Amino acid sequence: MSKKKTAVIVLAAGMGTRMKSDLPKVMHPVGGRPMINHLLATLAKIDVDKTVIVVGPDMEILETAVAPHTTTVQYDRAGTGDAVKVGVQALGDFKGNVLVLYGDTPLISEQTLNGMLEARDGQPGKIPPSVVVLGFFPMEPGAYGRLILDEEEGDLMAIVEAADATPEQLEIGLCNSGVMCFDASLLPQFLSRLSNDNANGEYYLTDCVRIACEDGFSCSVVEGDEEELIGVNSRVELAQAEVIFQDFMRDKAMKGGATLLDPSTVYFSHDTCIGREVIIEPNVQFGVGVTLGHNVRVKGFSHLEGATLKNGVTVGPFARLRPGTVLGEDVKVGNFVEIKNTAVEQGAKISHLSYIGDARVGREANIGAGTITCNYDGYLKHHTNIGDGAFIGSNTALVAPVVIGAGAIVGAGSTITADVDSNDIVTTRAEQKTGKGAAEAYRTRKRAEKEKLKKG
Numbered sequence: 356m357s358k359k360k361t362a363v364i365v366l367a368a369g370m371g372t373r374m375k376s377d378l379p380k381v382m383h384p385v386g387g388r389p390m391i392n393h394l395l396a397t398l399a400k401i402d403v404d405k406t407v408i409v410v411g412p413d414m415e416i417l418e419t420a421v422a423p424h425t426t427t428v429q430y431d432r433a434g435t436g437d438a439v440k441v442g443v444q445a446l447g448d449f450k451g452n453v454l455v456l457y458g459d460t461p462l463i464s465e466q467t468l469n470g471m472l473e474a475r476d477g478q479p480g481k482i483p484p485s486v487v488v489l490g491f492f493p494m495e496p497g498a499y500g501r502l503i504l505d506e507e508e509g510d511l512m513a514i515v516e517a518a519d520a521t522p523e524q525l526e527i528g529l530c531n532s533g534v535m536c537f538d539a540s541l542l543p544q545f546l547s548r549l550s551n552d553n554a555n556g557e558y559y560l561t562d563c564v565r566i567a568c569e570d571g572f573s574c575s576v577v578e579g580d581e582e583e584l585i586g587v588n589s590r591v592e593l594a595q596a597e598v599i600f601q602d603f604m605r606d607k608a609m610k611g612g613a614t615l616l617d618p619s620t621v622y623f624s625h626d627t628c629i630g631r632e633v634i635i636e637p638n639v640q641f642g643v644g645v646t647l648g649h650n651v652r653v654k655g656f657s658h659l660e661g662a663t664l665k666n667g668v669t670v671g672p673f674a675r676l677r678p679g680t681v682l683g684e685d686v687k688v689g690n691f692v693e694i695k696n697t698a699v700e701q702g703a704k705i706s707h708l709s710y711i712g713d714a715r716v717g718r719e720a721n722i723g724a725g726t727i728t729c730n731y732d733g734y735l736k737h738h739t740n741i742g743d744g745a746f747i748g749s750n751t752a753l754v755a756p757v758v759i760g761a762g763a764i765v766g767a768g769s770t771i772t773a774d775v776d777s778n779d780i781v782t783t784r785a786e787q788k789t790g791k792g793a794a795e796a797y798r799t800r801k802r803a804e805k806e807k808l809k810k811g
């Protein structure tokens with residue numbers, strides 16, 4: 356942790372043209388959460404005194420997503436240097452570290468950020484660097500800015516943007532991640548000297564390094580890991596960030612005591628919460644808001660979102676749990692079952708081919724194959740309450756609002772439109788009629804009809 360106070364400026368005003376999207380770039384999700392919120396969640400874990408997020412005009416959706424953080428608008432998107440100027444104004448009179456983060460670099464860790472702040476404190480007995488830049492060696496340096504080091508001392512002398520670099524400079528593997536930490540008292544003077552005389556006609560924040568060196572201040576590099584520092588400019592890079600994030604989540608799940616039978620086919624949300632002795636089969640997807648207790652088994656091809664599964668639950672294969680699903684202890688949900696906004700209480704079973712929505716299923720109730728809660732009348736949603744220990748026969752339609760009392764039995768193929776009292780047996784299907792031995796007479800008649808048609 357740094358001895359100085361720290362303010363953070365997060366740049367998020369860019370148009371993200373390369374995303375070809377109406378959504379501000381930093382609102383695109385990784386692991387179900389906008390990139391900008393990944394950064395803010397990491398910032399919440401370090402010691403920050405002030406945070407300002409630089410947004411573009413007409414980005415209400417972004418301002419809402421980052422609330423209650425302070426935002427400030429960069430009206431003329433004239434480059435990262437201009438954006439930081441806008442951020443600095445919003446910080447007012449601040450002394451200490453100014454940490455600049457790019458909203459499109461979502462996976463940076465708190466350890467790396469703390470390392471940057473510590474580097475700004477410098478070595479004992481030496482003058483601390485006025486600027487610290489987080490560098491890395493990407494597999495493909497491509498469009499990243501290149502870090503130019505002093506050959507003797509290894510100090511950072513300049514950052515050259517790829518668009519302005521010479522072929523020799525493009526050979527440099529050490530690149531700018533975009534994360535920079537400045538001495539707050541020097542930053543305004545560096546910014547005031549930026550020019551937009553470059554390939555992109557923009558005010559580059561990265562030019563601050565050259566300016567600092569010209570003014571006799573030292574700059575240094577902290578080296579980070581590509582996994583954390585990927586910058587997302589296009590949907591291809593968004594997909595790469597997602598792959599990195601999913602691998603991180605899979606590792607975290609396994610280290611936390613879950614078995615993943617085929618890890619690369621399981622997709623997590625940033626907030627998926629998993630207990631111990633959990634088994635997750637191949638091809639399972641977790642949307643936002645899923646919590647699994649201990650000893651849960653999620654079988655293949657299941658899709659879960661906004662669902663809480665208590666200890667001992669089994670779901671799938673091919674189960675779909677939608678928001679508002681709570682499965683009590685030892686509940687069993689089988690194949691081709693969809694559940695939403697429903698509490699299924701301890702030990703209940705919904706084993707095959709059902710839709711259960713806006714309902715309560717009591718303890719130890721058994722819901723037969725093909726049961727449907729008819730919760731929607733075309734205008735409004737209605738509730739179904741199935742009592743403890745009730746038995747719902749296969750292919751039953753429960754037309755909500757309706758209450759099935761505890762211990763009641765509903766015969767297969769029923770359409771239930773009125774409440775059923777506890778321990779009653781109800782069926783609504785038509786009576787079965789029998790034609791004793793009539794099958795043979797039927798076949799003889801039909802064969803004759805067919806023969807006649809052939810001859811005619």
Ligand code: UD1
Binds near residue numbers: 531
């Ligand atoms: C930037 C760096 C480059 C570095 C790379 C790391 C500069 C000039 N270049 O390039 O050295 O290797 O990031 O990923 O800084 N933004 C604003 N206002 C603007 C322009 C940009 O807020 O006027 C924001 C964007 O929303 C984005 C961030 O700043 O979150 C970076 O901008 P971007 O255009 O993506 O910079 P890169 O070309 O990736």
Ligand code: CA
Binds near residue numbers: 457459586587588
């Ligand atoms: Ca970028």
